[in-house]
Each structure stands twice: as structure tokens, then as C-alpha cells.
Amino acid sequence: MTLIDERPTTETRAISTRTRVSRWWTAPMSTNGPTFRADRLKIGLFLVPMLVVFVVLFLVPLVQSIWWSFTDFNGYSTDAAFVGLRNYENVFTDPSMLAGLGFTLFFTLATTVLITALAIPLAVTLDRAFIGRNFVRAIYFFPAIPSVAILGLVWGFILNPLGSGALNSLLQSVVGIGPVPWLSNSTLAQLSVIAVGVWTSTGWHAILYLAYLQSIPDDYYEVARIDGASAVQRFRYITLPLLMPAMTVSWLLLMTGGLKVYDLPITLTRGGPGFSTFTITQTIIQNGVSQAKYGQASALAVIFMLAVGAIVAAQLIVSRRLEGRLS
């Protein structure tokens, strides 16, 4: 197998192994006696660094975020006043907050649908034998290797709205149409960000699906063929149900990644034109870090966390339902 098959497999390992029960390692330590008790304490000490990380980097900041979201804390005043749900009301009434919310949801939905629709057929094709397959796999996967921020910057040059932009000058010479305002028109800018997002991740998700496709035994198809199942039926009744676990993983990554998106819009359009490609993360950073509106930014962050949690939970339930229905 080539280089590109391992990454997703690890991802899935992480999920599948979590449920496995420890059998071997617990046994040797379950002897009694004084040595055992001393060892047990020492073994407990191995957890200390992780607990420090948990408390300092996760627990304390999380509690602070939640507390600040109910106050008008600005980072300097020592006495932050409790303001109840006012910050939360602002999130849903302030147009600059809503702009980020809207585009982030649009981006998440569009990239999830488009990447899934492109990656599954791509994976099925890449699973077949054809000349140049390894080369083609490598090309599709390649955009997943460099930093998305740098890819965003490069695409900013390619999609430059001036006539001298790479894509515009190509269109001019091949099709003969005038400069297209890729990044300077609100709708086109949103679509451009989505298109580049699809470009960076489709290959990666195709390889994820490919890893699952390769684990489907050939016998299944053989038997189905003998029973007279058509290619469409084989895809519908064998491939698709067995790809459901891959879809769960892929959608989870796409949705959480989409909601957290920041690098790509900021490097490609800097959130513009206007607020058209503003994201939730950008709003949180701008309010919290640049303007020190801790309370306001925290309220948005808490809503964001709840939204991510709700979507992840809903998605897991839907996938499980689908898995049940398809198989």
C-alpha cells in the first residue's frame, strides 16, 4: 500500500480501541501485599502531569469562560458585575456576531455535503486498478499535507479579482471572459472559501473512505454477483452500509472542523468583503483578545461549545439510525 492509507486508519483506531476492555495489563498488578500498595501509589503519580494539563489548560479556562459569560468583565477592572444573560442576548441581536454565526454554519454544511458527495465516488474509483493510480492518489491527498493557512494565502493570489490574477488571466485567454470578482463580491467570496475548503480536504476524506473500502471482503461482491445483483445494487446493499462507520468519522471531522474554521477564511479573504466570510472563531478572537470584551466573547464561546456538542450528539444519533437502516 502507498503512503496515503495510514492516516485515517489511525483516526479510526482511536475510536474503535477506546471501547475495548483492558484484559492483560490489569491482571499482573492485582496481587496484594505492601509492595503492591507502594507500587499502586507510584503508578498513580504517573497521572500527575496529565492532571496538571487538564486543570490548567482545560478545567480552569472552561470555568472562567462560563463565569465571565455572565459578567461584564473587561480584563482590567477587578470587580466584574454580574449581568445575567445580557451577553447571550447580545450574541443573537448584534449583527457582527450574527454574521460570523451565519457564514460558519453555511461553510460547515456546504463543505460536509460537497466533500462527502465527491469523496465517496473518488474513493470507489481509487480502489479500482488503473494505470497511474498511485500518482493520482498522491495528488489528491497532497493538499492535506501543508498548512491550510499557507494554502489560503496562495489561493488568495490565484483568485485575485484583478485581471492579472492567475485564474482570471487563464479565463481571459481560454474562454475570453472578463475579470471575475472572486474575492471582492460577497457571494463569490463565500463560495470561493468553500471551494478552496473542498479542494484541501476532499482527497483526505477519500483516502479515509478508501481505507474502509479495502477492508470489505471481495467475497461479498462475488456472492452478490452470482446472485445477480447489479452494480448499483451492490453499491447500495454492500458498499454503502459498510461505509457507514467511515461516514460517521468523516462527518464528525468535517462538522467539528467546519464549525471551528478560522485559518482558511482569514488567509483567503480576511473575513471580507464586509463581514461576508467572518467566522465564529474570528469573532471570539476579535472581541476577546483585541477588544478585551471578555464577557461578550465568552458568551459566544459558550454558545459555540454547546452548539458543537449538540451537533456532534445529533450527528452520532443520525449516523447510528442510518447504520441500522442501511444494514
Add this chain to the structure above:
Amino acid sequence: MSAARILTRPGAIATSLIMIPLAAVVGLPFYYVVVNTFKTQAETTMAPLALPTTLNLDNYLTVFSEIPVVQSFLNTVYVTAAAILLMLLIGSMAAFSVILRASRLVTVLLVIAFLVPGQVTLIPLYRMLSQAQLVDTLEGLIILYSGGSVFCYFLIVGYMRTLPGEVIEAARIDGAGPWQIYWRIALPLIRPILITVGVFQTMWVWNDFLTPVVFISSTEKQTLVLQTYKAVGEFTTDWPMFLTLSVVVLIPMVVFFIFMQRYIVRGLVAGSVKG
């Protein structure tokens, strides 16, 4: 059927005829970036997709003389190496402990930590680091990245469960203490997963943009990705210069990936055989 006959069937040839041009379109941006690093600005404007007429290395020389790329490269290497070592150590120690003591609470806590988006803890962490005078320092970045040890923990603990426990038992009978067992037996045994996790986390830390852009402000402390972002302002009119900078910045990651892929494969094969 022989491999050659499968590959020359009409269906396979049709697949090649569709997939290779499609891949070329997908790869076109990279071609565009690389060819333009050898051109002057006038050439780029005239014919952005043409091959360069001469092998002109001026852009590379200018990038290295005008931008402290080497400094940022060393910064990035320092932060990445320190962060990865730290998170592998913390993650594997916790996994070792949980495997031997089976603590449910720890697992629950770490699942929560794993699910909390970084955006939620960002602002309190910014304030915390600024009070500790760690904003705009590379060490501050390393501390923030050590949160990645939670992800390491989950992968390592999954791998450890697939290993045979008899080795530990034998070591205990021979009188080895927990620290010795961890250092001399557990760590060597889990080497494949340490390398795999290390590779993934390296790609994350090296490519990360969000953390440096929020926490780093001085030029001499920039990471490569942040530097490229800041340089765009300088090079808005000089495209070949910017594209050259991005190639210089992308090379280490590509080289890293090419060298590390076999370790990833080895790690996974070892893991799945035992699992």
C-alpha cells in the same frame, strides 16, 4: 488474470483517461506556485502558467536575504520538537497509569477535555499566559500545545491495551519498579504508536496558525506559517516573491512527510496485527 491485463481493460483505461487529467487540475495550483518562483514579476503577469524561460533563482536569494526565514524555521523546530516530546511523555505516562489502575474518572475527564473546542478556552488562556508573562514567548506556545497530550493519551492507551501483559508480570517478578517498567519496557513496546502519534501531532503543531497568530507578536519569535501570513502585506504587489516564500515554507513539511510515511505504515501494521 495478470496485472497487465487488468490494467489494459477498456474500463481501466477509461478510468485512467478521466482520473489523470482530473488529478492534473487538482494539482495545478502547486504547479502554478512552483513555476512562478523562477520567474520575474513581468513574466508572471504575462503568462502565469507558462514554464519559466530560464532557471532564475533570484527570488530565492531575495527571500533568504530579506526575510528571517532561518530564524523562523529554528523557532518552529524548537516549538514543535519540545511540544511533541512533552505531549508524548505526558500522554504515555497517563496511559501507562490508567492501563495499570483502570481509572474510569480519568477517562471521563479526558473525554471532556478532548471535546471542548480550543476556541472556548482561548480567552482565559490568553489572560493566564499574559499574567505569567508568557504571551509572545515560544515557551508559552509549547505550554499551549502540551494540551495535545489528551489526543496522544487516547491513541496510546488504545495501543497499550493490545499489548501482552505477561511482559510486565515478568518484569515485576524480576523486581522492576513502576518507573523502570515504564521507561525500559512500556516505552520501547509502544514505540510504533509513539512515532505515529508524533507524526500527526508534528503536522498539527508545525502547520498551526491560530495559536501563533493570537499569542505571538514579535517578528523574531514568529513561526514559519505566521511569518508567511505577515509577509503577504509586504509582497502584495510582488507575487513571485510571495510564492517563493511559500515554497520555502512548504518544503520542510513535505520532506518530513516523505521521510516519515514508512514509520506510520510500520506503526499501523504492528498495531493491527497485534490488535
